[in-house]
Amino acid sequence: MTQSPARTRTFVQALTEALDLALERDPNVYMLGEDIGEMGGDFGVTRGLWAKYGETRVRDTPLSEAAIIGTAVGSAMMGMRPVAEIMFADFLGECYDQLVNNAAKMHYMFDGQFKAPIVVRTACGGGFGGGPHHSQSVEGWFLNVPGLVIVAPATPADAKGLLLASIENDNPILFLEHKALYRIKGDVPEGYYTTPLRQARIAREGKDVTVVATMKMVHEALAAAAELEKEGINVEVIDLRTILPYDAETVLASVRKTGRAVVANEAPRTGGLASELSAVIGEACFRDLKAPVERVTGLDTPIPFSLVLEKYILPGKEQVVEGIRRVMK
Amino acid sequence: MTQSPARTRTFVQALTEALDLALERDPNVYMLGEDIGEMGGDFGVTRGLWAKYGETRVRDTPLSEAAIIGTAVGSAMMGMRPVAEIMFADFLGECYDQLVNNAAKMHYMFDGQFKAPIVVRTACGGGFGGGPHHSQSVEGWFLNVPGLVIVAPATPADAKGLLLASIENDNPILFLEHKALYRIKGDVPEGYYTTPLRQARIAREGKDVTVVATMKMVHEALAAAAELEKEGINVEVIDLRTILPYDAETVLASVRKTGRAVVANEAPRTGGLASELSAVIGEACFRDLKAPVERVTGLDTPIPFSLVLEKYILPGKEQVVEGIRRVMK
Amino acid sequence: MTLDIETLVDLYRDMWLIRAFEFGLEREFKKGNVPGMLHTGVGQEATQAALAAHLHATDAFFPDHRCHGINALAQEKHQGDGERIMAELFGRATGVSGGKGGSLHSANPEVGNFGDNAVEGSYMATVLGVALAYQMRRQPNVACCIIGDGTVGRGEFHESLNMAAIWKLPVLYALVNNGYAISMPVGKGHASADIVDLARGYGMPCVVVDGNDIELAYAEVQKAVDYIRGGNGPYFLEFKTWRWQGLFSGEFRPAEEVRYWKEERDPLKLARAKIIENSALTADDVDRIEAEVKAEVEGWIDYAKQSPMPEPAKATANVYVGWTVEN
Amino acid sequence: MTLDIETLVDLYRDMWLIRAFEFGLEREFKKGNVPGMLHTGVGQEATQAALAAHLHATDAFFPDHRCHGINALAQEKHQGDGERIMAELFGRATGVSGGKGGSLHSANPEVGNFGDNAVEGSYMATVLGVALAYQMRRQPNVACCIIGDGTVGRGEFHESLNMAAIWKLPVLYALVNNGYAISMPVGKGHASADIVDLARGYGMPCVVVDGNDIELAYAEVQKAVDYIRGGNGPYFLEFKTWRWQGLFSGEFRPAEEVRYWKEERDPLKLARAKIIENSALTADDVDRIEAEVKAEVEGWIDYAKQSPMPEPAKATANVYVGWTVEN
């Protein structure tokens, strides 16, 4: 997948590179969203692209989330490759209908006559005092929506490769960018490359227990694994990368090997991705599991503003460590 | 809970009775929605109430789903008890933001200063050729939303008692009415009574296997149980009734007793209620389960129009029977 | 008479096709041969025929729930197989959407039919993207969004008009004001019974058209599409018309109103009288045209009925592009 | 001078309070003492003070993200503890929302503060329900919805104005047009740079107000609330103003524009000059008022800093009314 030499880049820079390469390569690619033009986006992901590609292909929009997604879908029906930015994932509620009833069903309900290859980039996740409307993990809102794809990178290299793969892909894709990862750095290969969708990444091999994690929780899991290694617990960490439809094969193979599973996801506990994974693991690895699956998640609450409160409800390394300890008992 | 004499009523009539009693009893109760006034609603649930209570309390609205829910929430903040009707559950996408970011968080984000006691009644479910936008089971869209309550009756008696309990309750409630149940008949007690929320109902006692079901699937499960009884398989059927936050206790006690579990829900398989229940059962009953939990659900597709296609993807009695057979192996 | 007689007769034929289609369909629906729900466009034929006449196969239109007629006209005009719209309504494999869509999701991009969305009004947002693609590719095409007066309640009305205006997108808003949204009179559901009043602030041309006069409707649509193809941005037409179909549960509108629209303002009656008055065609000639069209539509109904049902397993096809769903 | 001097001085004090509050807050934010994001209302004090002056504790207002000032004024006026707004912004247990809300969710229904919603514009729908409750209970109250020019992009703008109009709800739309939505100039984001143009079609009074002239703003708000309390339905005020805060990343607006608004159109400067010109108060007197207010606000900041953080376990309280969350 990636042959070219790698440089150190932030997650944001990796995303910007991907957008730049996609705009350069395919005239059908264009971007739209609030303040993505001259300003370069609320988190700087589109910085420099307006100047380079002009306002026709890097389009500032009014504060009209439904129209943003509608525009993306309509143009995608015409063969364009829109990359829409919804500033905060929390605002997807306003365009839920467009995503769920339009984009996700477009190919199906007209029996293949249209495609809706849109990419909706959005900043999600908590931990910075953003409060109830700027901090949510929203993948749980969309898990029961066949036709939709959810992609969620954890590293700068994957941010770039998965974004390029998403733009190439013919399906509607919700591309989640966890705000706490924007400033992390990592090796990022130069030039154009894609990282396959629907393929989980084994972020760390291990034999005693499998932790399946997404986005920021991958890093928390790796930190937990490093800590527990000292105690002789050898943890395998799987970065799911594509949340829907996900790579059950890699997950199940790992759990069959280790016999123990922890799923780690920042969203609230009930009805989220962690439950989906726990169900599938519990059913498919029924005879292999040595302990019940553990879900490490946010608590079942909205996200409070004050940092002490927020810290209380969001999962971190400590919670992953505890989860692992529980399945090791 | 229900002492008064029962009469035979349809599900729709039971709902109408509940609304009538609520409007009569509490001047703060009012209703709003499209064509609920003189016309009596698309499914006739509000028939007669406009004439009886007037257009101030039975309010026809324009086709503005976001404003309907917003209005309900705002008035509830003032102590009113709105019962909103969203004609088809599929349209909840347009007011997703109002439900998820506003209603569900209203009590929490201002630390208890407001309540949002709204009831949003809506017609869900497939099986009648309604096509992709008039047939969906939407509970999966809202499972990862703490603060929201989802209520889903399966019988006329519960339709009435749960609706009255929902109107009395201080939380925002999504009240799901499966279209296939509207015409079923059953005993409905006279007068005012409430059926407790968050309390599942044992629809049929059994000792070999537990089927946890919702709405129409309760009836499919009962039919499956009757069929399998002949083969000596004794099925316990649990009608979940409140989907969020649900009654894990009753579910788990039953599965601990039977050692086998099937969960039956009409929505698509991935990321739905069935996964949530499977996860919780799989984790909590790890040592009790004799077989992996079986999920009997809709397939992971949108809902097609043609009846032969729709039948293919929606679960019915046959699928429940197969699911039970699988866990009995 | 502003129209030449050939065009008028063609349009009459189109209008008659719409009516025959809807009446035939309704009959079959009542017999239980058509699943799901049914909304018909009877009474609104002039509006529909005028739009269909000016839209090219390379243009795009989003038909609403009463637009079987436009769908059939486009299908027949550009591909010669209007029966595939009928077949779709019967849920057959030969339908334009393979039976997956039905009345509310019959599409065919080859003829410019971008499909209805049964979440009324959501395509007011989608149409922007189609128009944007035309604009970015410098194609002189029109993206037409057909919406009812009730649908104007949706917030997307505002988002769409605003975005079309600021970006000067080639969108034709064809607003079909038939006086009601299910049971809600337009003047009760909206701040103004003239929807143009809500549209004017966006600075695009806003014109009210008698939607039951095919000549006027044809001329106004012509002006609008010329303006849009000229790169001047969006255009808003409000057609005043009336639908014959009441509620599912029956008629609820005042008897005099019903009489007035059905007897005095029937677009077909009006056009028929004009034709007979202004051409060599006699009442018999026109009857013959009507009979021809009706026979054709009945043929479509037969075709639909004889078409096979879709393969059940096709229900899992086309969920994703390029990926199969495992279930 | 249309205002008596006492009122003007009171309003000046209010405006100064807003500015002192925002400047103090910004300073603490930069020091890292205030978590999350921060948008300030500096430059818009006249608009805010005028609104605050006419709203009763039994009215309702929905403050937007630049309304710390109104929140503080209402809190101080009706309960004498403006410091609880400051404490909320610091995420403290003593804050009006117990630290759960912060800048974007500071509420207190006892003083009419119905709280911001950080999903900009969503409360354009919510305000309808508050107004409906007033109407159904025959209370002569005003439900005021404060929104920025950018927020007008939301579809709820249309749904809200339409519903308020058809039901004649007692809603005051207070549109704060400060020329930009983050980086988007109002004329680029909307079909008209005068938002009233988009509102007029709904048939309610639409008035443009110089939002930097406290006397005019005060008078226009007075007229609006009188009209609404009289049972006449909704009213739309567009305040033309300007915010001093640029982007997070710095200033992006033309230097001359910045100079003009800060130097020539500063609502505080303008009001100060009027006071000194038209009253017995000298510059020193006004300086003294300013110092007093500033000292008070600094006291609030101290209070906030010294307030305890919330109990962490409170994070699971109040998810449901009457039910506890098991986790």
Ligand SMILES: Cc1ncc(C[n+]2csc(CCOP(=O)(O)OP(=O)(O)O)c2C)c(N)n1
């Ligand atoms: C978003 C949404 N809300 C409600 C409905 C239900 N519904 C179907 S048609 C209709 C009325 C539409 O009225 P109008 O736009 O005037 O069209 P008409 O039927 O009069 O042609 C309604 C409310 C829907 N399909 N979508």
Ligand SMILES: Cc1ncc(C[n+]2csc(CCOP(=O)(O)OP(=O)(O)O)c2C)c(N)n1
């Ligand atoms: C629905 C939604 N979209 C986007 C944002 C991000 N956002 C916060 S403030 C803002 C600009 C608002 O502009 P305006 O209403 O003019 O207010 P101003 O900041 O100029 O006072 C945006 C886009 C948001 N909070 N909510």
Ligand SMILES: [Mg+2]
């Ligand atoms: Mg209509």
Ligand SMILES: [Mg+2]
């Ligand atoms: Mg602004």
